[in-house]
Amino acid sequence: MNIQETILMLAHISIKDFTIVDTLELDLNSGFSAVTGETGAGKSIMLDALSLATGGKAESSHVRPGATKAEIYACFELKDKPKLQSWLDENDMKGDQDQLILSRIITQEGRSRGYINGRPAPLHQLREVGEQLLDIHGQHAHQMLLSKEAPRQLLDNYGQYSELLSDVKTSYKHWQNLKQRVDQLQNQSDESLARIQLLEYQVQELDLLDLEPAEVESLEVEQKRLANAETHLLSAQQALYFCQNDDDQGDAYQAMQMALQKLDPLIESSPALANAHELLNQAYVVIGEAADELEKYIDNFEINPQRLQHVEERLNAIYELARKHKVRPEELCELHITLAEELSQLKGQDQSLDELVIALDQAEQDFCGHSNALSSARRKAADKLRGDLLKQLKSLALDKAQIQFDIDSQPIHKASKYGVDEIQLMVSFNPGQSLQPLSKVASGGELSRISLAMQILIQQGPDTLIFDEIDVGVGGATAExxxxxxxQLGSSKQVISVTHQPQVAALAHEHLLVNKLSGKQQTRTQIRKLDKDQRQQELARMLGGLEISDLTLAHAKDMLMAAQA
Structure with a gap:
């Protein structure tokens, strides 16, 4: 068995107190593993647990009765996966370089917590990573073939034209964005006209005001000074009077002079008065200088009632416009800029609309060009896929089948990010029967075989594939x-398949058995790997039911030997 070394493999799963499992530790290998067991044993429990580990919906019923919480851990071997490694780095969830661990804890109340490499992760991140790790096909997964989008998805996954798909998606998005913008501008024309008229009036008012930045603060300071001019002059005159005057009552200057005269004769005989004498002398000089400054202030002081009136009128105009726009006076300058920019933008929309219409036409042409190229590539891929699919179906006892991909280009108004093609998978399983849509003619067994054949041909996506009874509705040689x-799929992927068919289980590289153990107080499920003899016993049970005979044992042995050949 040649297994690719770069496979991203589910290496280990650990389950505790999940539904009817108390404890499960299971190591898994690459290749094809079959999971079997009696009906009702819980063969799908491991699959359900993996679904939860990758972001599935949690419920309180998932917790084993009597337990407080359920725990699920899934460990994947991670090698040569730069895209996933980059995602882990970007989200700060990088763990062991060669391992990736997803875990989910579910409480009795149905609440849950998810983790990636031990770091808390929301469910959408578990799902995002899970999509790159494994692909779970439930018992009715083949029913997805009946969806309207399935034929296109199958064909695009098979075809080697990812660049064309990317070009179509990008050009479609650009085209639709322009279309939405054009529609918005056309619908806003009446509303925009009314807005333009209002803005023109408001901007004109602000233009006439011609307010400068910081002008409000400067005017308010000047207004206070001018309004209190007489009070300022009187106070300065009074201060000068107390410093120097010709009255008999004397002033501060004269007082300092008289004090110095009293101390001058005493300095030589009383040195202790020297410091006081020096301070009085300094005060005498300072008072003289202060008086000079006050005289200058008084001589140059000007009372200007005309300037005061102008400043107050200017402030009133500013305050009135600020109240009108419900902003602070100092915010009017910024408002002026904002309204002027909006007005300019709205006036330019007519020109922008014309330019956008031209750009929209070009974007539509670009999209049509990419879509036509994609349609041609799809038709070529459809012919090749048809031939490959018929070969696979022939090996699955559908040798009379006829298949055709109908690719019909739709009108441009029905286009999508996937192009303009409507694709149907047309089939016929009986000679003489006309080709009809798959949903109208295929049975469950036929759908299962087509689904598996598609998996063989389209080996993209996750490296771990899980099938839950994909072989339902078939048996005998077809099951084999x-x-x-x-x-064959297990040679390049890790394949885990829950099956009721002994012919399928016999061909597995590894065989896992699910048992349900019933006690007086509880029922629990266990999963174990089977050795060669145990596999023979299980295959004999699957062939003959509860009674295992020498005949069924011999048949089981022959099946295992044939599988080895």
Whole structure:
């Protein structure tokens, strides 16, 4: 068995107190692993647990009765996956270089917490990582083939034209963004006209005001000074009077002079008065200088009632416009700029609309060009996929099948980010029967075989594939052929398949058995790997039911030997 070294493999799963599992520790290998067990044993429990580990919906019923919480851990071997490694780095969730661990804790109340490499992670991140790790196909996963989008998805996954798909998506998004912008501008024309008229009036008012930055603060300071001019002059005159005057009552200057005269004769005989004498002398000089400054202030002082009136009128105009716009006076300058910019933008929309219409036409042409190229690539891929698919179906006992991909280009108004093609998968399983849509003619068994054949042909996406009874509705030789295809798929992927078919289980590289153990107080499920003899016993049970005979044992042994060949 040649397994690719770069496979991103589910290496270990640990489950505790989940539904009817108390404790489960299971190491998994690469290749094809079959999971079997009696009906009702809980073969799908491991799959359900993995679904939760990758962001599935949690419920209180997931917690085993009597337990407080359920715990699920899934460990993946991670090698040569730069895209996933980059995602982990960007989200600060990088762990061991060669391992990735997803975990989920579920409480009795149905609440849950998710983790990636031990770091808390919201469910959308678990799902985002899970999509790159594994792909779970439930019992009715093949029903997805019946969805309207399935044929396109299958064909695009098969075809080697990812660059064309990217070009179509990018050009479609650009085209739609322009279309939305044009529609908005056209619908806003009447509303914009009324807004333009209002803005023109408001901007004109602010233009006439011609307010300068910081002008309000400067005017308010000047207004206070001018309004109190007489009071300022009187106070200065009074201060000068107390410093110097010719009255008999004397002033501060004269007082200092008289004090100095009293001390002058005493300095030589009383040195202790020298410091006081010096301070009085300094005060005498300072008072003289202060008086000079006051005289200058009084001589140059000017009372200007005309300037005061102008300043107050200017402030009133500013305050009135600020109240009108419900802003602070100092915010009027910024408002002026904002309104002028909006007016300019609205006036330029007519010109912008014309330019956008031209750009819209060009964007539509670009999208049509990319879509036409994609349609051609799809038709070529459809012919090749048809041939490959018929070969696979022939090996699954559908050798009479006829298949065709109908690709019909739709009108441009029905376009999407996937182009303009409507794709249908048309089939016929019986000679003489006309080709019809798959949903109208395929049985469950036929859908299962087509689904598996598609998986073989389109080996993209996650490296771990999980199938839950994909072989439902088939048996005998057809089941054996499905088993061989699963084994073939296991050479490049890790394949885990829950099956009721002994022909499928016999071809697995590894066989896991699910048992339900019933006690007096509780029922629990266990999963274990089978050795060669145990596999023979399980295959015999699957062949003959509860009674295992020498005949069924011999048949089981032959099946295992044939699988080895």
């Amino acid at each position: 052929r499905m088993g061989r295809l699963l084994k």
